[in-house]
Amino acid sequence: MKKKIISLIISAAWIVSIPSCTNLDEEVYDQLPANDFGNTTVEVNALMGTVYNTLKNYWPDRFMYLQDCGGSMSVTPTRVGGDWYDGGQYREIYMHTWTAQTGVVKNSWSAASSSIGTCNATIDMLEKSAVMADAAKTLAIASMRGIRAFWIYAMMDIWGNIPLVTAYQATGKVLPSISPRQEVFGWLVKEVTEIAEQCPEASSANYGKFTKGSAYALLAKLYLNAEAWKVNFSGNAYQQAIDACDKVLGMNYYVLEPDWKTNFGISDRSREGILTICFSNQDTDNQNQMMNRTLHYADNLSDGASYGAWNGICAQPDYVKLFDTEDPRYEGTFRIGQRYNKATGEILLTGYQDPLNYTIDISFIEGSRRDGTPWGDVVQEAGARCQKWPYASNLTNAMGNHFHIFRLSDIYLTKAEALLRAGGDVAEATRLLNAIRERAYGNATHNYETADLTKVALERKFELAWEAWSRQDDIRFGTFETPAWSSSDCPRSTGEYLKVYPISQDAWQTNNKLVQNPNYPAF
Numbered sequence: 156m157k158k159k160i161i162s163l164i165i166s167a168a169w170i171v172s173i174p175s176c177t178n179l180d181e182e183v184y185d186q187l188p189a190n191d192f193g194n195t196t197v198e199v200n201a202l203m204g205t206v207y208n209t210l211k212n213y214w215p216d217r218f219m220y221l222q223d224c225g226g227s228m229s230v231t232p233t234r235v236g237g238d239w240y241d242g243g244q245y246r247e248i249y250m251h252t253w254t255a256q257t258g259v260v261k262n263s264w265s266a267a268s269s270s271i272g273t274c275n276a277t278i279d280m281l282e283k284s285a286v287m288a289d290a291a292k293t294l295a296i297a298s299m300r301g302i303r304a305f306w307i308y309a310m311m312d313i314w315g316n317i318p319l320v321t322a323y324q325a326t327g328k329v330l331p332s333i334s335p336r337q338e339v340f341g342w343l344v345k346e347v348t349e350i351a352e353q354c355p356e357a358s359s360a361n362y363g364k365f366t367k368g369s370a371y372a373l374l375a376k377l378y379l380n381a382e383a384w385k386v387n388f389s390g391n392a393y394q395q396a397i398d399a400c401d402k403v404l405g406m407n408y409y410v411l412e413p414d415w416k417t418n419f420g421i422s423d424r425s426r427e428g429i430l431t432i433c434f435s436n437q438d439t440d441n442q443n444q445m446m447n448r449t450l451h452y453a454d455n456l457s458d459g460a461s462y463g464a465w466n467g468i469c470a471q472p473d474y475v476k477l478f479d480t481e482d483p484r485y486e487g488t489f490r491i492g493q494r495y496n497k498a499t500g501e502i503l504l505t506g507y508q509d510p511l512n513y514t515i516d517i518s519f520i521e522g523s524r525r526d527g528t529p530w531g532d533v534v535q536e537a538g539a540r541c542q543k544w545p546y547a548s549n550l551t552n553a554m555g556n557h558f559h560i561f562r563l564s565d566i567y568l569t570k571a572e573a574l575l576r577a578g579g580d581v582a583e584a585t586r587l588l589n590a591i592r593e594r595a596y597g598n599a600t601h602n603y604e605t606a607d608l609t610k611v612a613l614e615r616k617f618e619l620a621w622e623a624w625s626r627q628d629d630i631r632f633g634t635f636e637t638p639a640w641s642s643s644d645c646p647r648s649t650g651e652y653l654k655v656y657p658i659s660q661d662a663w664q665t666n667n668k669l670v671q672n673p674n675y676p677a678f
Contacts, residue, residue: 209270211441226625227639255660264659274303279323297353301365315655357408372561375399393577400570429561436555443554459497469538473639490542
């Protein structure tokens with residue numbers, strides 16, 4: 156059994172570098188001795204490291220595009236000459252005309268499915284390990300179940316009805332059928348509730364691990380979105396969301412960092428982070444390459460760095476215009492305006508010898524419409540770029556900035572929203588909302604007198620841009636069909652069924668038990 160598990164892990168290239176922000180042994184395992192694996196703490200920690208590394212499949216690739224470009228936050232326009240058209244997949248994501256063949260839909264399904272497989276194989280190995288004391292084994296397995304639950308939650312949010320695969324099969328693999336979202340939701344609530352108190356405590360020593368805080372943050376997300384997901388829940392889901400938030404808020408470790416930018420720094424280990432993807436500038440696979448995804452080809456010169464950017468994703472214009480320019484998060488979120496060579500002070504130019512002056516507004520070039528749609532090409536410098544995670548001057552291929560899937564400010568906003576939706580304490584919701592605004596501005600002069608859902612929705616946009624919450628938030632607040640690029644003349648397809656993506660055609664080709672989501676063409 157052990158040989159088969161390890162052989163599978165090696166063949167799938169699951170064993171990679173251990174997350175650098177945990178206290179796991181920091182080694183790179185390219186090959187592991189299949190006959191003799193799992194007998195030492197180092198080897199057990201290596202297995203756990205593979206599971207934490209699966210989170211690097213989530214952001215800034217794949218799910219960021221489905222969530223933020225499929226929502227109102229960002230867009231990946233086609234640049235003049237066809238760069239980033241990629242068969243129309245980013246047009247499809249923005250216009251909600253995706254299909255089972257859309258590239259990023261297929262890639263995201265594959266990444267999530269393989270990540271769940273990694274979790275199941277690792278949990279199986281840990282359960283059989285003889286090297287761990289019972290208490291340590293309970294902690295380790297609970298954390299691994301937590302990461303698996305996150306991936307199942309991510310798939311359920313995106314696709315609704317998914318295979319619920321929770322066991323490793325060493326032999327005689329049975330292909331899974333689709334489970335309805337209702338069943339998956341019920342399993343998730345039970346699973347995460349069960350492991351919550353078994354997980355490690357939130358602490359600096361457990362930074363980067365799935366902790367009690369991670370579990371309650373995940374529960375809060377499940378309960379907050381229950382109504383939008385149209386799942387039946389016997390209790391008051393919003394009150395349960397409030398209770399889960401209170402569990403996180405009652406933990407002694409987490410703090411709302413005085414400086415908002417601490418959450419995104421190159422070397423900062425924010426105590427606001429609850430579930431963190433620990434990127435490193437030494438990563439070789441699934442790197443944090445946000446700079447490449449968003450910045451212009453020549454913009455490395457403005458940072459004095461040597462990365463080679465790809466000039467892709469930018470902010471939807473109307474989203475940027477929602478910001479108060481006096482809010483420090485405006486400049487901290489978007490790179491806008493003329494770029495200059497850091498070494499010489501000269502203005503940077505595009506490949507068409509235009510000034511590299513990032514504009515908020517984005518306009519299609521006349522006569523560039525593609526595939527009989529309103530979608531066209533835009534100039535290289537169009538669109539506000541991502542500025543949230545600072546770019547190091549020695550940046551080449553991989554950013555060392557961590558990414559917080561859950562952080563404390565989101566818990567503040569989640570509780571405020573749940574209170575308002577439940578008809579609860581408006582004064583408490585207002586206090587929570589103003590705590591985020593006061594931290595951002597540095598004073599109370601921009602505080603709200605009274606919180607309401609419209610203000611919460613806006614504050615989530617200001618606080619959480621680029622953090623892969625836009626689509627989920629838009630669905631919950633009833634704005635999913637309204638993009639934030641009104642000048643594009645690219646209307647979105649409409650229909651309740653579009654609130655979940657189609658199941659991947661590639662997935663069906665390897666498992667014909669899969670059934671396509673309603674209203675999409677059947678396989």
